Amino acid sequence: MTNYFVKITHLTEGVKKKINIPVIWGGVHPTVAPEECLDIADYICVGEGEAAMLELADSLAKGIRPEHVKNIWFKDEQGECRNPVMAPISNLDDIPFPDYDLEDQYILVGRKVVPLSEEILKEMVRGRIHFNKPHHFIYETMWTRGCPHHCAFCINDHYSYLYKGHRMVRRRSVDNLVGEIKSIQRKFPWFNRINFMDDDFASASNEQLSVFRDTYKKEINLPFFSLLSVLSSGEEKLSILVDAGLRRTEIGIQSLSPATNILYRRKFFTVDKLLNLAVTVKRVFPPKFCPTYDVILENPWESLDDVLQTLRGILKIPRPFTVQLFSLTFYPGTSLYNKALQDGIISGSEASYLKEDHDRAFSYLNSLFLMINKRVPNFIVRSLAWKPLVVIMESVPIKWFLSQFDPMYRASKKRNLCKANRKRFEWFIEEFSNK
Numbered sequence: 388m389t390n391y392f393v394k395i396t397h398l399t400e401g402v403k404k405k406i407n408i409p410v411i412w413g414g415v416h417p418t419v420a421p422e423e424c425l426d427i428a429d430y431i432c433v434g435e436g437e438a439a440m441l442e443l444a445d446s447l448a449k450g451i452r453p454e455h456v457k458n459i460w461f462k463d464e465q466g467e468c469r470n471p472v473m474a475p476i477s478n479l480d481d482i483p484f485p486d487y488d489l490e491d492q493y494i495l496v497g498r499k500v501v502p503l504s505e506e507i508l509k510e511m512v513r514g515r516i517h518f519n520k521p522h523h524f525i526y527e528t529m530w531t532r533g534c535p536h537h538c539a540f541c542i543n544d545h546y547s548y549l550y551k552g553h554r555m556v557r558r559r560s561v562d563n564l565v566g567e568i569k570s571i572q573r574k575f576p577w578f579n580r581i582n583f584m585d586d587d588f589a590s591a592s593n594e595q596l597s598v599f600r601d602t603y604k605k606e607i608n609l610p611f612f613s614l615l616s617v618l619s620s621g622e623e624k625l626s627i628l629v630d631a632g633l634r635r636t637e638i639g640i641q642s643l644s645p646a647t648n649i650l651y652r653r654k655f656f657t658v659d660k661l662l663n664l665a666v667t668v669k670r671v672f673p674p675k676f677c678p679t680y681d682v683i684l685e686n687p688w689e690s691l692d693d694v695l696q697t698l699r700g701i702l703k704i705p706r707p708f709t710v711q712l713f714s715l716t717f718y719p720g721t722s723l724y725n726k727a728l729q730d731g732i733i734s735g736s737e738a739s740y741l742k743e744d745h746d747r748a749f750s751y752l753n754s755l756f757l758m759i760n761k762r763v764p765n766f767i768v769r770s771l772a773w774k775p776l777v778v779i780m781e782s783v784p785i786k787w788f789l790s791q792f793d794p795m796y797r798a799s800k801k802r803n804l805c806k807a808n809r810k811r812f813e814w815f816i817e818e819f820s821n822k
């Protein structure tokens with residue numbers, strides 16, 4: 388990912404100093420910014436990697452220059468080669484299940500690279516890390532690749548250009564998906580939760596979701612999590628999913644300002660749609676169910692009125708729920724990144740490379756959103772969101788004063804400094820190159 392660029396650059400440079408071995412990079416960042424990645428790694432994979440990696444390995448093993456391997460970019464003494472992008476895999480069932488054989492897998496634990504054992508795996512997938520649920524052992528997988536939407540801040544915006552003319556939303560057969568989960572259960576019967584990390588699990592049709600529900604309940608029957616988009620979820624879909632075992636969900640609101648939703652290319656998203664969905668969620672899920680709604684803050688184009696519109700809209704959602712707050716981060720390759728460059732909001736890459744979405748400034752306005760999670764009664768938050776008061780509290784001297792008391796803000800500044808410090812990785816490179 389983009390915010391690992393600095394870390395992985397240090398790591399790659401360190402590894403290459405120690406071992407004479409080709410390094411290949413793939414994933415989101417090499418896909419959106421291949422040129423700069425090619426300055427550091429030997430090979431770059433732009434887009435999907437399964438077929439490209441096989442063909443590249445095959446060419447290298449045979450000593451053939453991989454100038455014919457689609458998706459692969461590289462530089463050598465004969466010059467630079469930027470192969471075109473191959474069509475995205477159309478039948479996801481053709482991809483083998485993820486490799487969970489513990490032989491030949493290594494993992495970093497503390498400061499040691501060690502063979503991956505079942506005990507370590509179990510610790511890694513424990514729900515404690517993200518959800519404070521130590522008795523949950525979570526298996527993560529995906530049913531679909533791609534998203535039917537292309538919000539201006541998201542990687543799917545870039546994919547819609549990169550793969551123009553191709554069908555981007557692809558879905559595995561339910562048998563294939565359930566087959567993967569069953570095979571993992573045979574190996575590790577202690578997995579007791581499933582996270583479906585699809586961009587929008589509800590983008591499937593009602594019929595497809597019904598087939599999923601019937602097979603999943605019969606063959607797996609474990610509580611599961613999925614990400615949903617408000618643009619795709621209706622009452623019928625939600626009811627099917629709850630019946631199938633959906634017990635935790637995260638839904639993107641991002642903003643409730645119409646102007647911002649035009650900017651984000653989410654103009655179909657309105658307060659009414661959100662409230663309809665929130666009421667449906669309340670109706671179809673078991674009592675005390677607590678959904679998470681994602682919100683993007685710190686958008687430099689938003690006025691105070693835009694932000695307060697979002698806050699007031701959220702306060703209309705029936706409780707309980709939590710909000711997950713992100714700070715707008717400009718990722719290369721997206722329309723919003725290009726607009727931010729054009730408008731002089733960012734000057735180049737550093738902004739998104741060193742920032743993490745959760746690195747929010749400590750401000751009065753942001754803390755009004757945080758109060759929702761602290762269960763502060765709505766009438767208090769509404770009063771504190773009185774515009775003249777917010778204007779005073781958001782003035783530069785008061786903002787600066789408040790930031791001095793914020794541990795997260797200080798930690799994020801420190802973290803960015805650490806990221807720029809190559810020494811931090813030296814012990815790891817040493818450890819890695821000994822293996």
Ligand code: B12
Nearest residue numbers: 388389413414415432434435436437541542584718744745
């Ligand atoms: C699932 C997911 C998560 C999960 C990951 C769970 C897990 N255990 O893997 C969670 C919730 C933890 C997560 C967290 C974050 N995420 Co996330 N996440 C995603 C999501 C929705 C799917 C990723 C995925 O698995 N895709 C499916 C696989 C098959 O596709 P892929 O990753 O692109 O990989 C293919 C190719 O890129 C290539 N490839 C990938 N790696 C390699 C390596 C080699 C060597 C080769 C040859 C090829 C290759 O081959 C793959 C198969 O074809 C994407 C959105 C998306 N649609 O991709 C965002 C996304 C990757 N996340 C994003 C971000 C920003 C984050 C966070 C930084 C947010 C935050 N601050 O909290 C954190 C980082 C956490 C961390 N420590 O890593 C951004 C990255 C943007 C960018 N430019 O870097 C994305 C693109 C969403 C967006 N905003 O557009 N995320």
Ligand code: SF4
Nearest residue numbers: 534536538541543586
């Ligand atoms: S709905 Fe979510 S995953 Fe889909 S394009 Fe928008 S932000 Fe990205």
